[in-house]
Amino acid sequence: MATAAQSVPGRARTFLKNVRAGDEIAYLITFVFAASVVLITAILVFELWVKSGASIHKFGFNFLHTSTWDPVNDEFGALPFVYGTIITSILGLLLSVPLGVGAAIFLSELAPPKLSNALTFLVELLAAVPSVIFGLLAIFALVPLMRSFVQPWLISAFGWSPFFKGPPYGFGVLTASMVLAIMMFPYIISISREALIQVPREQREAALALGATRWEATWDAVVPFARLGIVGSVFLSLARALGETMAVTMVIGNDPKINASILAPGYTIASVIANEFTEATGDMHLSALIELGLVLFLITIILNGLGQLLLMLTTRQGTAR
Amino acid sequence: MRTNFLIGMVVALATVVPTAYAADTINAAGATFPAPIYQKWFQEYHSAHGDVQINYQSIGSGGGIRQLTEGTVDFGASDMPMNNEQIGKITKFKVLHFPTVLGGVVPTYNIEGVNAELKFSAEALAGIFIGKITKWNDAAITRDNPGVKLPNADITVVHRSDGSGTTFVWTDYLSKVSAEWKGKVGAGTAVNWPVGLGGKGNEGVSGQVKQTPNSVGYVELIYAVQNKMPYGFVKNASGAYVKATFDSVTAAAAGAAKDMPADFRVSITNASGKTAYPISSFTWLLIPDKIGDATKREAIKGFLKWMLAAGQNDAAGMSYAPLPKPIVAKELKQIADIK
Numbered sequence: 001m002a003t004a005a006q007s008v009p010g011r012a013r014t015f016l017k018n019v020r021a022g023d024e025i026a027y028l029i030t031f032v033f034a035a036s037v038v039l040i041t042a043i044l045v046f047e048l049w050v051k052s053g054a055s056i057h058k059f060g061f062n063f064l065h066t067s068t069w070d071p072v073n074d075e076f077g078a079l080p081f082v083y084g085t086i087i088t089s090i091l092g093l094l095l096s097v098p099l100g101v102g103a104a105i106f107l108s109e110l111a112p113p114k115l116s117n118a119l120t121f122l123v124e125l126l127a128a129v130p131s132v133i134f135g136l137l138a139i140f141a142l143v144p145l146m147r148s149f150v151q152p153w154l155i156s157a158f159g160w161s162p163f164f165k166g167p168p169y170g171f172g173v174l175t176a177s178m179v180l181a182i183m184m185f186p187y188i189i190s191i192s193r194e195a196l197i198q199v200p201r202e203q204r205e206a207a208l209a210l211g212a213t214r215w216e217a218t219w220d221a222v223v224p225f226a227r228l229g230i231v232g233s234v235f236l237s238l239a240r241a242l243g244e245t246m247a248v249t250m251v252i253g254n255d256p257k258i259n260a261s262i263l264a265p266g267y268t269i270a271s272v273i274a275n276e277f278t279e280a281t282g283d284m285h286l287s288a289l290i291e292l293g294l295v296l297f298l299i300t301i302i303l304n305g306l307g308q309l310l311l312m313l314t315t316r317q318g319t320a321r
Numbered sequence: 322m323r324t325n326f327l328i329g330m331v332v333a334l335a336t337v338v339p340t341a342y343a344a345d346t347i348n349a350a351g352a353t354f355p356a357p358i359y360q361k362w363f364q365e366y367h368s369a370h371g372d373v374q375i376n377y378q379s380i381g382s383g384g385g386i387r388q389l390t391e392g393t394v395d396f397g398a399s400d401m402p403m404n405n406e407q408i409g410k411i412t413k414f415k416v417l418h419f420p421t422v423l424g425g426v427v428p429t430y431n432i433e434g435v436n437a438e439l440k441f442s443a444e445a446l447a448g449i450f451i452g453k454i455t456k457w458n459d460a461a462i463t464r465d466n467p468g469v470k471l472p473n474a475d476i477t478v479v480h481r482s483d484g485s486g487t488t489f490v491w492t493d494y495l496s497k498v499s500a501e502w503k504g505k506v507g508a509g510t511a512v513n514w515p516v517g518l519g520g521k522g523n524e525g526v527s528g529q530v531k532q533t534p535n536s537v538g539y540v541e542l543i544y545a546v547q548n549k550m551p552y553g554f555v556k557n558a559s560g561a562y563v564k565a566t567f568d569s570v571t572a573a574a575a576g577a578a579k580d581m582p583a584d585f586r587v588s589i590t591n592a593s594g595k596t597a598y599p600i601s602s603f604t605w606l607l608i609p610d611k612i613g614d615a616t617k618r619e620a621i622k623g624f625l626k627w628m629l630a631a632g633q634n635d636a637a638g639m640s641y642a643p644l645p646k647p648i649v650a651k652e653l654k655q656i657a658d659i660k
Contacts, residue, residue: 286383
């Protein structure tokens with residue numbers, strides 16, 4: 001460009017001007033796009049706050065720690081929904097993280113390339129399946145399985161503990177968590193696998209050169225290197241689980257009670273909003289549902305914040321070592 | 322060339338779009354339960370009267386009432402009458418309730434080894450849904466079903482998890498027949514259920530009932546008929562066991578016609594009359610009594626007249642119970658109040 005500017009100064013100057021203007025325009029446009037994210041979030045919180053005003057004013061902090069949900073008498077407490085949302089997401093994570101990370105390690109490190117490509121394609125296909133399909137699958141396949149085999153077995157084996165008590169409905173918190181786990185699974189695999197593939201070859205070769213077996217090299221050298229991506233995949237899928245609506249509603253049993261048993265029915269925030277919003281005739285009912293939306297927003301922020309914190313702590317540890 | 326084409330397109334769009342919406346497009350929104358027949362009515366009426374186009378969004382009764390209150394639709398539709406508080410919020414006009422068709426709600430069940438059609442008394446239904454009757458062989462159930470061998474099994478109660486007019490009718494009935502239900506739970510589109518699992522929509526409840534042995538739930542009559550689900554007889558206020566049919570639902574409305582309030586805001590659950598099915602309800606159109614736009618006003622009035630005459634013939638074919646004659650006559654009079 002410098003030579004062009006010297007040979008034909010006039011034209012070059014306009015050209016440069018155009019480029020600069022182009023830069024500015026591009027800057028402006030992309031800035032507006034980026035700003036719109038902030039704006040949308042701000043509007044969202046503002047709207048939720050304003051529309052839930054009646055409920056916030058009436059119940060205050062009691063909303064968060066009482067458990068009556070009675071639209072007839074306009075008494076609303078969010079605790080069972082908060083509990084249901086968190087417990088299903090966490091149980092879902094507990095089930096899907098070991099499976100997902102294990103599968104990702106297999107696909108990126110151990111599987112023959114052909115098999116790995118075929119499976120990766122299937123995993124990505126799975127990630128694109130709408131949640132209502134998972135819900136249907138769960139109703140027709142998972143629920144009968146849970147009711148006839150899994151839950152009776154859990155009750156007979158662990159029935160002495162409060163966590164596995166009660167009749168085997170088939171529907172319930174555990175079933176919902178399993179559906180969530182199935183839905184989170186492809187996300188965790190997909191992103192973790194990407195992270196593992198990004199690990200430089202030298203990392204593996206160095207470990208192997210030191211006499212490590214293939215598994216030792218994978219587990220001690222490759223996986224810690226990809227930790228950031230793996231933890232990222234976990235939090236992305238957690239976000240999905242927290243907000244999942246249809247598939248959970250279809251199998252959780254929709255009962256706003258807090259029960260120690262994970263076989264009992266439960267309820268989540270997203271489910272109750274989807275269920276009751278259209279026919280909420282009372283103003284307080286509507287306001288309480290919107291406040292639940294605000295609470296879900298807060299939970300998402302808190303959990304994501306904790307995730308970031310965890311990420312920061314682990315990476316610092318990693319570099320120090 | 323290209324700019325000419327573009328200009329042409331813009332002009333064409335500008336002329337086409339307004340004409341498509343300019344004629345009498347009337348917007349309505351509300352209940353989902355009667356939505357299939359409303360869609361059919363609005364379409365039939367449009368083909369007979371080309372200048373009247375009614376768009377109906379089935380967003381739920383609550384949504385219909387809200388949109389009517391905010392004035393974003395020309396009229397609303399609801400599965401339950403508006404209460405005084407809701408009516409008080411609308412200052413620009415008075416809301417007129419027009420019953421359109423009737424529906425029933427039926428108890429459906431799945432009991433291992435029982436194929437007989439069960440009979441339920443009001444006490445039995447209330448007891449089961451409040452959680453006091455927990456076994457199928459409870460005396461309150463067996464008393465009504467001599468000759469049926471009911472198992473000594475726990476009852477799993479299934480109810481709607483989504484807010485719905487069906488739940489309103491069901492809980493309204495239970496509130497009328499059980500003081501305990503009225504005090505503890507009450508009636509509403511969504512209530513604080515003492516026991517049971519929640520399923521989304523009729524399909525959610527029926528799915529859970531079909532899949533869960535020894536369960537009982539409630540669904541709309543239409544849904545039970547179309548899906549050939551077993552459903553029970555219910556003992557009515559006169560002490561007769563009645564199975565829900567279009568006739569018995571219409572009979573419940575006829576029983577209520579005698580002392581129908583002038584504004585049609587009435588619940589016909591637990592209606593008197595030997596043949597009346599006790600868990601029945603109207604569904605209503607909510608029409609403002611003042612409609613400023615004269616063409617819209619005449620179009621809506623015309624539609625209401627047609628709906629109360631020819632429209633009623635569509636009901637049975639679409640599995641809704643038609644209105645009894647005395648009520649049609651009363652509603653025709655009310656049309657004159659729209660000004």
